[in-house]
Amino acid sequence: MTQYVFRFGGGVSDGDETVRGNKNLLGxxxxxxxxxxxIGLPVPPGFTITTEMCTAYYANGQTFPESVRAEVAGGIAHIEQVTGKSFGDxxxxxxxxxxxxxxVSMPGMMDTVLNLGLNDATVEGLATSSGDARFAWDSYRRFIQMYADVVLELDHGAFEEALEVAKEDQGYYLDTExxxxxxxxxxxxxxxxxxxxxxxxxPQDVHDQLWGAVGAVFGSWESDRAKVYRRLNNIPGDWGTAVNVQAMVFGNMGETSATGVAFTRDPATGENAYYGEYLINAQGEDVVAGIRTPQYLTKAARERAGAKPLSMEEAMPSVYAELAxxxxxxxxxxxxMQDIEFTVEREKLWMLQTRSGKRTAKAALKIAVDMxxxxxxxxxxxxLRVDPMALDQLLHPTLDPNAPRDVLTSGLPASPGAASGKIVFDADTAERFNDMGEAxxxxxxxxxxxxxxxxxAAKGILTARGGMTSHAAVVARGMGRPCVSGAGSLQIDAAGRxxxxAGRTLTEGDILTLDGSTGEVMAGEVPTLQPELVGDFGTLMVWADAGRRMKVRANAETPLDAQTARDFGAEGIGLCRTEHMFFDASRITAVRQMILAEDEKGRRVALDKLLPEQRKDFTAIFEVMAGLPVTIRLLDPPLHEFLPHQESEFAEVAEAAGVGIEVLKQRAAELHEFNPMLGHRGCRLGVTYPEIYEMxxxxxxxxxxxxxxxxVPEIMIPLVGTKRELELMKDVVDKAAEEVFAEQGKRIDYLVGTMIELPRAALxxxxxAEVGSFFSFGTNDLTQTTLGVSRDDAARFLTHYVDKGIYARDPFVSLDVEGVGQLIEIAATKGKATRPDIKLGICGEHGGDPASIAFCEKVGLDYVSASPYRVPIARLAAAQAALAKK
Structure with missing residues (x-):
């Protein structure tokens, strides 16, 4: 029979070595x-109901088998034996x-119930046994409020309002009064x-309370917020959560009791200094929920912040020494680096949790390098310690120190970085504005x-309450969002927007700037500076490059993008999209003249105008990438994308081409396509109009x-589906090369290959491969053509597909390994069988996704190509993939 409950504490630990430390099972x-x-630390006794039970709970229609109820009864008996107390007594x-x-840690996403076991009878017993009636009734009111919210799903605000009324009636400000x-x-x-x-x-029956709470915690795995967090952090929905039932220890038993959250190093900077907060006479939820603004853990942190309330180091020196x-x-x-939750009950320290702490990318780098x-x-x-996607945080701008600042107030610097944007007062509005392109x-x-x-969705987060370890701070740091918390001078009227x-009134839509590194809140937009990736970043990248097998290139078609990519360590360009050059305002008329020409002669007239412009484009990029490979994709999109639409645009082309407007409009109508993505584009343009690729x-x-x-130019023919298409286009390229070499009296090495973006090409x-010297997998279109899904239209339903487990992740963000990946593996194997030295790479958006990069390492591709700002991410992910494989 499967064991679903494992005990801990009091000298008891269930399970063998396959269970001990098994996070997949125990969470x-x-x-x-x-x-x-x-290892002998003071941990209240308890038991864990495994993640396997979470899966079974849903499979059994959200019910628990009698065998599990018996195991839980044994777990409760274990806690009773260690504590000398009785459940419901x-x-x-x-x-x-x-x-x-x-x-894996999902801070704040799932539910907790504290003080369970209180009812109208046990509250009196707790008051007597503790000698503190106030503590007992405080614990009971907390329990009812939390249980009503988490288990009964009643309106949390109604209980908060009742608490505020109770304080107002007595003229109190704090709960503790x-x-x-x-x-x-x-x-x-x-x-x-x-x-x-x-x-x-x-409910007065403590066993009913217990099973209600266990069911609610399992149920919170499927809450909307947990699903969103899993989707944002690529956590599989079938992992499930464990449930931990543990003897309560109390931080709300007066002035000798406290609760806190601490990190063994600074999670914002990585500095090797204790970092944390605590509250006297409080329970843990008071700290992490941001209900009360807590005090500093260390004297140095308090003095640095200029705060008056004593730090724990000063107020509870002996307990602090034990905590250190x-x-x-x-x-x-x-x-x-550990993230720790602790409680002090009448000067006795208890450890309630430890886990690898969430940290900023800057801190992750420093901690990894220092260790x-x-x-x-x-x-x-x-x-292997640094999350590649977290490096994106290091690319965030910082405020220009020389720019003027209209500082309104300051709060706690909860998550570093700088951001400007329009004020919004709720999450739904933030998401809606973001969807419209608003910061x-x-x-x-x-x-x-x-x-x-x-x-x-937000660029930054500002809260009036909460400390450095509040929900806002922890989640913001994990997301890389600048956050200023505990800005107590804010008066927020969310309903009135x-x-x-600081004596000023701002409304929704006004601009604010946050400096998450200093805690400053400023009116208006403050200019920013781009970061320099040196120091610990440079050190870790040296170690990463030493362990990396695959090369990392960049997708770039401007000299600026190319230089940015080189600055970030790119080893060439894996995709230069030439159509982006065609949209330039100075040449779009010539492009339209070429498209609308009725014959080859007319097209060549326009192409002669474009040749020097294209040559200038490539020269500028080649100068930046001297000596490195540059993969250039010849014209790919459907011609209709370049067509004129307004009367003035037709007139401009007509004048340049020397033909009538009506003739051009008729020609434009002839070029209309019902499904242009699968129409006259890619190599089909080259086959029909070889003079374009020749130019x-x-x-x-x-x-x-x-x-x-x-x-080293690598000329890529797009959308090839047959060997013959590539043969025809390679002949065009080779002929142009020989003509130029003869004219210049100079030869250079080059390759001709193709982008594999159609299932037929993979098969x-x-x-x-008999014709092409390299394959570059264009996974954007390969995903579209394999799944039969339009990337541009999929956003409206793909989220539902991910939530329902149809796809583990958005297949346009992370490669569909089972389907699209299988085609890549087939193509790579077949290509190498024909041409053992064939060069294999990937240039779709997946080239910057760590999970997709791990697949590329498995298949044996030679390089990945990502957007310039994702090159560092790709370098680290490629190293991790190689090290994991090794």
Whole structure:
């Protein structure tokens, strides 16, 4: 029989070595709780219900088999035995927490229930056994509020409103000012709210409470916010979450109790200094939810911020010293920066969680490099530690230090970087504005997990409440979004769409600038500077390049893009799209004249005008890429994309061509296509009008021959589906090359190959390789033609496909390995069988996606090509793929 429950703490640890530390089974939280207990750290006893049960829970119609109920009963008995308390006992009650724990951290995305086991009888017993009636009733009101929200799915705001009314009635500002009698009255108000909204009294049976909470935590795996987070972070939906049930320890038992969140190093900068926050007389949710603005963990951090409330180091020196010892033990044990949750119950330290901490890309680089240089990990491990997509954060701009700033206020520098955008007050509006191409700053009193889609859509996040470890801060750092939190001077009227700050009123749509590195909030847009990727980045890239097999090129068709790519370490150009050059305003008339010409003679007249322009384009790119390979795709898109539409445009072309407007309009009508993506484009243009490709080839060779250090042109014929198409086009290119070489008295090396973007080309790759010297997989179109899905129209339904598990990820973002990948593998194998030295690369958008790059390594491609700003990502991902394979 499958075991679904594993105990930890109190000297007990279930399972063999295949279970211990198994995050896939126990989830990250459960595995690490067991791990901390096993090395002697103070962990409250508990048990983990496995991720396998989560899968079974949904397969069984969201029910639990009796065998699992029996295992859970055994887990509760274990906690009772260790603590000496009894679950549901009115005299000496055991209270438990019920928390989620997926195999990878998903901060704030799933649910938690604390203080479970309280009812009208056990609250009296807790008051007696603890000697603190206020603490007992505070715990009960917290439990009802959390249970009603998470399990009963009642309106959370109604309970918050009741709490605010209770404080206002007494003239209080803080929750901690409420007395035991105040809290007892508030509990009665909460119970009335539950019965009014739920239709039944608040559940008093502690076992019913427990199973309700376990079901709700499993259920939160399928919540909208969890699905969005998984989609944004490429977490498979079939992994499931574990549930951890653990004895409660209490940070809200007066001035000698506290709760906090800490990191063993600074997650924003990577500095080897303790970083965190704590609250006296509070529970953990108060810190991470941003309900109260917490105090600093260390004296140095407090002094640096100019804060007055004492740090934990000063207020609780002995407990802080023990916590610092635990930090050192955990970092050495897990060999990584740890994110820790802890509680102090009457000066006794308890560890509630440890995990590898979310960090900015800058911090990830510094931590990896520092640990490798200290000998804690190897350089290969350092390379594997950094998420390639996180490097995108390093490309974010910083504010120009010399630019004027209209500073309105300051908050906490919760996530570094700078961003400007229009103020919006809710997540849905942020997403809507972003879809319209508007940069936005999401302004909230505090963020909640339901805001995840708006946080992703925003360029930056500003909150009035919350600390450096609040939900907003943690999620923003993980996303690479600048965030300023705890800006207490903000007055936010979300309903009225108004923000009042420093005596000024701003409305939705006004521009704000955030500096997430300093915490400054500024009116208007402040100019930015591009970052320099040096220091730890340079060190890690040296290590990555040493472990990398595949080359990394860039998709570029301007000298600026080419230079940017080289600056980021590109080893050539993998895709130069020549049609982008045709859209230039100075030459579009000649392009239209060429397209609308009635015969070859007319086309050649226009092409003669374009030749020097194309030659100039290629010369500029070749100068940047001297000595490196440059893959140039000859004209690919349907001709209709270049056609004139307005009367003035037709008149301009008519004058240049010396023909009437009506003649041109008739010609334009003849060129109309019903499905141009599968129409007269790519090599089909070259077959029909070879003079177009002849002009482009001549421009390429004339440009290359004019330079002292020539590049290696790789001329790519697009949309080939047959060997004969490539033969015809190669003849055109070779003829142009020989003519230019004879004229210039100089020869250069070059290759002619094709872009594999049709299923037929992949299947016939052995024949096509007889003619082509290289294949470049154009996975954008190969995905479209294989799936029969238009990339431009798919956005409206692909999200639903991902949510329903039809595709694991958007196939236009990450390669469809099973389908499209199979065609690539077939083509690569067949191509090599015919031509063992054939050069194989990928140049679609997938060339910058780490998962797709890992597949390219598996198949044995020679290079990947990505957009210039993704070259660093591709370099690191290619290294990780090679190291993982090795």
């Amino acid at each position: 990250g939280k459960g595995a690490n709780l067991d791990g901390m207990a096993s 009115p005299a000496n009650p055991l209270l438990v927490s019920v928390r989620s724990g997926a195999r 409420l007395s035991a009698d105040d809290l007892k009255a508030l509990v009665a108000a909460y119970k009335k709210l539950v019965e009014a909204e739920w239709g039944k009294p608040f 010892r635990v930090f050192e033990i955990l970092e050495n044990h897990y060999r990584d 490798a240089e200290a000998g804690l990990i190897s350089t290969d491990e350092a390379v 936005v700053i999401l302004v909230r009193i505090e963020t909640s997990p339901e805001d995840i889609h708006g946080m992703h 108004v923000l009042r700050i 482009q080839a001549r421009a390429i060779f004339e440009a290359a021959c004019s330079l002292e250090v020539a590049p 016939m790759a052995d024949e096509i």
